[in-house]
Amino acid sequence: MIDTNNKFDRFLMAVPGILTWTMLLMPVWLGLIAPKIAAFILTYLAVYWVYMAITHGIGLVKGYKIYEKEISIDWYQKCKDLDFKNLPNKATLPTSLDNLKHFILIPTVNEGYQMLSETIETIVNSSFPIKNILLVIGVEEVGEERVKETIEKIKSEYKKDNFPQLMFFVHPKGLPGEIVGVASPNRTWAAKHAVTQLQNENEDIRNYIFTTYDSDWKIHKEFLSRIAYEYLTDEKRFNRFYETVVHLFSNNIWTVPLTSRIEANNVTLGMLSNWTSGHLFNMPKESFSCYSCALDTLVTANFWDTTLIDDTVFYWRAFTARQGDFSEKHFYIPIYGDATGGKNFLNANKNLYRQLVRWGWGSVTTVIALKAILKQANNKKATLEQKILWVYSKIERHLLMRTSAFLITVGFSVVTLVNTTFKNSSTVYGLPQVLSIILTGGLFIFIPATYVRMKLYKGSLPKKWPLWRRFIAVIEGPALMLNLLTFSFIPFLYAETRMMFGELPKTTFYTPKTR
Numbered sequence: 001m002i003d004t005n006n007k008f009d010r011f012l013m014a015v016p017g018i019l020t021w022t023m024l025l026m027p028v029w030l031g032l033i034a035p036k037i038a039a040f041i042l043t044y045l046a047v048y049w050v051y052m053a054i055t056h057g058i059g060l061v062k063g064y065k066i067y068e069k070e071i072s073i074d075w076y077q078k079c080k081d082l083d084f085k086n087l088p089n090k091a092t093l094p095t096s097l098d099n100l101k102h103f104i105l106i107p108t109v110n111e112g113y114q115m116l117s118e119t120i121e122t123i124v125n126s127s128f129p130i131k132n133i134l135l136v137i138g139v140e141e142v143g144e145e146r147v148k149e150t151i152e153k154i155k156s157e158y159k160k161d162n163f164p165q166l167m168f169f170v171h172p173k174g175l176p177g178e179i180v181g182v183a184s185p186n187r188t189w190a191a192k193h194a195v196t197q198l199q200n201e202n203e204d205i206r207n208y209i210f211t212t213y214d215s216d217w218k219i220h221k222e223f224l225s226r227i228a229y230e231y232l233t234d235e236k237r238f239n240r241f242y243e244t245v246v247h248l249f250s251n252n253i254w255t256v257p258l259t260s261r262i263e264a265n266n267v268t269l270g271m272l273s274n275w276t277s278g279h280l281f282n283m284p285k286e287s288f289s290c291y292s293c294a295l296d297t298l299v300t301a302n303f304w305d306t307t308l309i310d311d312t313v314f315y316w317r318a319f320t321a322r323q324g325d326f327s328e329k330h331f332y333i334p335i336y337g338d339a340t341g342g343k344n345f346l347n348a349n350k351n352l353y354r355q356l357v358r359w360g361w362g363s364v365t366t367v368i369a370l371k372a373i374l375k376q377a378n379n380k381k382a383t384l385e386q387k388i389l390w391v392y393s394k395i396e397r398h399l400l401m402r403t404s405a406f407l408i409t410v411g412f413s414v415v416t417l418v419n420t421t422f423k424n425s426s427t428v429y430g431l432p433q434v435l436s437i438i439l440t441g442g443l444f445i446f447i448p449a450t451y452v453r454m455k456l457y458k459g460s461l462p463k464k465w466p467l468w469r470r471f472i473a474v475i476e477g478p479a480l481m482l483n484l485l486t487f488s489f490i491p492f493l494y495a496e497t498r499m500m501f502g503e504l505p506k507t508t509f510y511t512p513k514t515r
Contacts, residue, residue: 001305002367004502012367016399017500020493023403027414035415035422042411045404052401053445056273060452063276067246067332067456075225075333076127079232088235092294094207100232102128102224103295104164105136105191105212107183110143113150115513118251119218120154123164128224133164134198134208138183138190141173169193177307181358181508184304184313187212191303195295205295213290216251216338216513226333227292239326241315242292245275246334246456254462256341257348258476262483263356264339268456269449275330290335293318309358309508312365316372324372340511354509356487360495361505402492405484446477453477 003009030038079097087093094100104123108116124130139147148168155163171189178185191210198205209231211224223244231237249264256264271288288311301318319326340355342348416422454474461470 001307002364002504004504009367009371010502012370013364013502013504014500015370016363016366017496019399020403020496021500023399024406024493027407027411028418031415031418031422035419038415039412039422042407042415045400045407045411048400049404049408056269057445057448059273059276060269060448063245063272063332064452064455066276067272067334070226070332071220071222071334073222074127075222075229079225079229082229082232087232089237092206092238092296093232097228097232098132099207100228101132101134101208102228103134103136103194103208103210105138105187105194105210106215107138107186107190107212108143108147108215109140109510110146111150111215111513112146113153115216116147116150117154117157119215122218122221123224124158124162125221126219126224127221128228130162130164133224134167134194135164136167136169136190136194138169138171138186140171140186144170167194167197175306179307179309179506179508181505181510182309183214184309185306188303188306191298195299205299208295209292210295210298211290211292213335214337217290218251218336220333220335223333223335226331230329230331231292231294234329236325236327238294238297239322240293241318241326241328243288243328243330244290244333244335245271245330246332247271247288247290248334248336248456249339250336250457250460251338252341253339253457254460254465254473256339257345257352258479259349259483259487260340260352262476262479263352263487265453265477266480266483266488269453272452289337291315297322308364308368308504309361312362313368316365316368320372320375338513342512351509351511352487353491355511356491357495358505358508358511360492361499361508363492363496363499364504367499402489405481406489409485446480450474450477 002013004013026041027038030041082097084093084096106119120135123133123135126133137147137151151166151168155166167190169190171186175185195205198208209227211227213219227242230242231240234240247268249261249268253261253264267288291311291314297318301314301321304314305317315326315328340348340352342351461473465473
């Protein structure tokens, strides 16, 4: 939890915004006093950009190959082939595969039959035995009747032995101190009540793998079995955070505006390349919507912080609860979600912007992370190298990655504008040409990106589309550059700036589900 009245917390809240604005204004203030240093930094950012483009391109192709391999495997059969006598860490290991269970938590607001029926259908069709799956539905009070009727209708369509055990909990409206518009209060309410019910039924929660995802996500049939295999073979299963790196938006990717599709592709390709290329390997998480851990870990972390956004904040709660001995393992079995849409083009873009502002508030995780890292400063479970890399990963993601596109685009022009003497120096004549060559090389990222994107969505392009529209859909990758200067930049800057002045959101935007 962050206390805005605490001076130390207020200082940490200001750090992301101060660093971002210092970097963005660097061409002005450094251009006035040391223009050559400013030019050097801009050149470094250009080289850094190309380096990232190359490594991400390699990571995308490599990641796609791993994805192809993983989806071809019968993961439940691999689970059955495991010899439990030889599996590590017997203290946290279920006695047999029959005793291993999945606890799936889905928060809802007022979703209808079409969406929830498709989401639940993928759980029912999972390769993991349905008798070992517990489905927990958390619903906001405002949507209680609609969601309850929907769930009952869906349940009636299946035979009793072909439907998971179901728990249904209603999250009351207006509980003191809770943030509105995100799922953390809903998830906490439902998970706490479900765990209590399991304990009252004398169930051993140490036998459960916990997974949560939004109501629009559909899972691959091998998704739960893949997690189970990773969990069972992991010696530190109670100290892990499991997440797929393949988030596809195939539910509606071709029916949303280009801006929404670009942002969805940014998530898909960004996660796939980041983890595969090693940029985030074994680094603290930036989790996205769907993740898993031992149910015991969820309880030990005391669920979510109901005053803040969820997902990545939860990672750091678990990190603290496990005294810094907590890390991520990823896999490549996909999940399928909805890209942000709307009633029309303008409404869809408005929804997208407001959603990204909510994501921008995710910068609060930098504060949570710094507090957690500092708290574990003397903890010998984490090496000095790990601690340095933890801090660097936050700086790289929240500073360099978000400001590079803007600085590379306008930075050099600003330096020459504020310093006319430097504008006429010999350095200026050669540098633009050098930067142009460097950045042109970075454009090759669109070749592997386009290849992987079309492979992941193979066969999904609407057949009724005219040839020209199908062609544009294939080559729309370069529009990502515009996105980096608008939707992927402004909302995050807005949220960080407000946080810099001591604000935290009490209400955020709930993105309407459209398909």
